[in-house]
Amino acid sequence: MVSFEKFNKISDYLWEVPRTFRKAMRVPARVYASEKMLTHVLDERAIEQLINIASLPGIEKYALAMPDIHQGYGFPIGGVAALRADEGVISPGGVGYDINCGVRLLASEVTLEDVGSKIEQIVSQMQRDVPSGVGRGGSVVLKEPELDKVLNTGVKWAISQGYATEADAEATEERGSMPGADAARVSERAKKRGADQLGTLGAGNHFVEIQEVVDIYDDRIAETFGIFPGQVTILIHTGSRGLGHQVCTDYVKLMNKVVHQYQIALPDRELSCAPFKSPEGQRYFGAMAAAANFAWTNRQILTDHVRGSWAQVLESGKQNAMRLVYDVAHNMAKKEKHDGKEYIVHRKGATRSFGPDHPVLPDKYKSTGQPVIIPGSMGTHSYLLAGTKESMQSTWGSTCHGAGRRMSRSQAKRSLDYNKLLEELDKYGVVVRAGSAKGLLEEAPAAYKDIDEVIKVVSETKIAAKVARMKPVGIIKG
Amino acid sequence: MMKYEFLDHPGDIKIRSFGKDLPELLQNSALGMMSFLYDIDEVKIDHREKIEIEAMDLDTLMIDWLSELLTFSDTNDSAYTEFEFEKCTDSHIVAKVGGGPAPAKDDIKAVTYSELDIKKKSEGYEAVVVYDI
Numbered sequence: 001m002v003s004f005e006k007f008n009k010i011s012d013y014l015w016e017v018p019r020t021f022r023k024a025m026r027v028p029a030r031v032y033a034s035e036k037m038l039t040h041v042l043d044e045r046a047i048e049q050l051i052n053i054a055s056l057p058g059i060e061k062y063a064l065a066m067p068d069i070h071q072g073y074g075f076p077i078g079g080v081a082a083l084r085a086d087e088g089v090i091s092p093g094g095v096g097y098d099i100n101c102g103v104r105l106l107a108s109e110v111t112l113e114d115v116g117s118k119i120e121q122i123v124s125q126m127q128r129d130v131p132s133g134v135g136r137g138g139s140v141v142l143k144e145p146e147l148d149k150v151l152n153t154g155v156k157w158a159i160s161q162g163y164a165t166e167a168d169a170e171a172t173e174e175r176g177s178m179p180g181a182d183a184a185r186v187s188e189r190a191k192k193r194g195a196d197q198l199g200t201l202g203a204g205n206h207f208v209e210i211q212e213v214v215d216i217y218d219d220r221i222a223e224t225f226g227i228f229p230g231q232v233t234i235l236i237h238t239g240s241r242g243l244g245h246q247v248c249t250d251y252v253k254l255m256n257k258v259v260h261q262y263q264i265a266l267p268d269r270e271l272s273c274a275p276f277k278s279p280e281g282q283r284y285f286g287a288m289a290a291a292a293n294f295a296w297t298n299r300q301i302l303t304d305h306v307r308g309s310w311a312q313v314l315e316s317g318k319q320n321a322m323r324l325v326y327d328v329a330h331n332m333a334k335k336e337k338h339d340g341k342e343y344i345v346h347r348k349g350a351t352r353s354f355g356p357d358h359p360v361l362p363d364k365y366k367s368t369g370q371p372v373i374i375p376g377s378m379g380t381h382s383y384l385l386a387g388t389k390e391s392m393q394s395t396w397g398s399t400c401h402g403a404g405r406r407m408s409r410s411q412a413k414r415s416l417d418y419n420k421l422l423e424e425l426d427k428y429g430v431v432v433r434a435g436s437a438k439g440l441l442e443e444a445p446a447a448y449k450d451i452d453e454v455i456k457v458v459s460e461t462k463i464a465a466k467v468a469r470m471k472p473v474g475i476i477k478g
Numbered sequence: 479m480m481k482y483e484f485l486d487h488p489g490d491i492k493i494r495s496f497g498k499d500l501p502e503l504l505q506n507s508a509l510g511m512m513s514f515l516y517d518i519d520e521v522k523i524d525h526r527e528k529i530e531i532e533a534m535d536l537d538t539l540m541i542d543w544l545s546e547l548l549t550f551s552d553t554n555d556s557a558y559t560e561f562e563f564e565k566c567t568d569s570h571i572v573a574k575v576g577g578g579p580a581p582a583k584d585d586i587k588a589v590t591y592s593e594l595d596i597k598k599k600s601e602g603y604e605a606v607v608v609y610d611i
Contacts, residue, residue: 044488071488073590073610097588097610135555135582192553203585204611242552245587245610249545252591256538269537269591408488409611438584 002047004039007031013067013457017051024055024267029063032395032457037449040406041069046076052267053081057275058088060343064395066350067457068404068449073097074270077349080398083276085335085342089264090281091273092255092288094346096331097248099288100295101239104172104327105373105384106303108310110319111230112212112473118313119210123431123474125309126208130302133435133478134203137196140301147191150198151183154293155300163297163304170362172327173352176296180335182286186243187250190287194243194294199301203435203478205443206238207378208306210474214381217466221368221386225325227468234310234322235382235470236302237375239331240295247291251284276344285344288333299327325384326371328352330401338396345396353387353399353464372464374455377403377448378440378475379425383455385464399464400454407447416444429471435478443477479602482510487608491586492593494606501563503596503603504571507540508547509559511609514584516557521580523560531571537594540605543571544589555579586611 007015010030015038017029029050031038041047046069053063053075060082069078074093083089115122131138142150149157155176158164169175201208213231216222227233240247255272258280266272274280303324311320333346354361355369365371369387376382380403391397407415418437421444425432434440458464482495493510497503512518529546533539547558560576587610595606 073588073592077489134585137555189549189553193549195553245552246549249549249588253538253542253545257534269594405489408486409491410484410486 002042002051004042007038013461022051024265025051027054027059027062029054031065031069032461032463033067033069034453034457037067037453037457044071046071049074049076049268050079052271053079055267056081056083056089056091056273057264058083060084064398066398066400067454068349068400068402070404072348074268075346075348077404078400079348080346080350080395082338082343082345082396085276085344088276088344089273090276090284090333090344091271091346092248092251092284093270093272094348095248095288095333096348097245098239098331099244099247100292100329101331102295102299102327102329103235103237103373103375104299104303105325105371106234106306106322107226107325108232109321110232112232113230115232115314115319119474120431122310122313123210123433123476125313126306127433127476129305129309130201130208130476131199132201132203132476136200136478138199140199141196142198144191147195148183150297151186151290151293152181153177154181154296158297158300164300168300168303168324171324172296173329176293176300176327178289178292180285181289181293183290185283185287186247186290190243190246190250193246194241197241197243198294198298199305200241200298201238201302201478202241203439207475207477208302209235209472211235211382211470212473213468214471215469217468221467224364224368225371225384225467226323227384233470234306235373235375236299236306238298238302240291241298243294244291247287251287255280255284285333292329292332296327326373328373343396347398349401350398351401352397353391354397355387355389355392372399374400375402376451377445378443378477379428379430379445379472380448380451382470383451383466384468384470385458386467388462388465390462391464395463399458403448403451403454405447406449409442412442412444412447413438416441416446429473431474433476439477481506485606490609490611492606492608494604496602496604498602500603501566503605504540504543504566505561507544507605507607508561511544511548511586512551512557512559515551515586516580516582518557518559518580521557521559522578523576524578526574526576529571529573529575533569536568536596537591539569539571540596540607541589541591541594544607547575548586548589550577584611
């Protein structure tokens, strides 16, 4: 455990454990957080995990933690690290079991006032149309050759099947089709596990949320993003399902077998890794990118379901339009160029936050920086932000991904009351359709950290810029 | 002897299991995991799967054993609650497991090495495993 005294205060919201703290550290470890947030996380393993990242071969500048930092596997959740592509490692623990867990924001053409009376109907329709919940398969069950197309080409496949448009691809990181994806690197086990899970939400903290835009902080960027006050927006949060989980499990196992061949001292088996340029590193990257494509295709098919539900309830016309603002990944390793050098940037429970003029951004977002979507937990605000030039310098173009848990699931079930929670959500004006009472309690707002505090740190340190805030009005979860 | 118990964990689930010998420990670890995923009292066994694990140490053996069962479980939408070991050492398992449909309760993403602790005491074995949910 690392005590508070070991941290140097760089600024009110930035703390550093120096390289000298432990012999194995190659770089310092930095945490973006207020003092209060930092002291609260000290009793978990999160900081220890952050220090372990600092020992990875090829890591440059800092091992970074975003303000929603908490204990994870290998990396803490909220962990960011850039490793030199030529001699650095790639680590499945720096991506997560849920490869390309991420979130997308859809924007309607109408305000909540326009459709308010129909919200309950819309939520009920979506619950019928969106496969969610434990053990629930979807309607898109693919045989291997077709599944391989999804793994290799992601949203390109979805476009060919009518689930997506070119505009959807343009508004997705990597256009939903990551270079280097290789279905052959995904095991039979993983394909079988994911075979009936395409187009499904899952359970846990995954959800579809209907929202109202309640605050605008930057008029110019909001206009470019197509966001206006009172607008109805929809958030979809899910990942690569059993397929991704299996890919990570497979490669943690594989890399643990070969890690001593590369003379890498592992402080934690969950931090298992291999040099990016090694056969194992390349195989993992190919499989990870394939699983990422599966997740983007998953979110795209869910988008298609959601668009269908929306159009079914509302009369046809401009009310039907449901445009994809952007889709961001928050469990990923990406090949990126920074200052002319190539890195493998790991973001585990962290979101890319590229600033204005970045070449990979769609033209319409080059003047503003990319949209950054930060979901609050169920029943709390979500935020829309924009990437910044400052983040490119300080965090490899990265920011937080959400609020992070502060109460364990069992604590939440013990200390919170289901009926009271329903009452609270009702008072807050939220229609809920949840698959299980237990699932709902575990995801209660009280079980999560304060999203407003997390966003304050992000905003004050300029690693993303606030654009809008949304309030939930309807939730569908498994 | 208690088979398994759920311990508190900040974000996910942690199960401690017990066994008088290694096969019983492996069985009870599996039952603990299955009891989180399904209502195992309601399982209707309708098929068997063969599992063979070779591992470099006991820790890896446990993780690979539970991972394999999780994979079968997620793929076949089945709870596995019957276990027959043909071979069981610190580095090699050959077993037949019986499973079938049961009411699903929750999901597990993966079995992790985090906080993994397998102890051999005078009265038998004890293991703690953390699962990413």
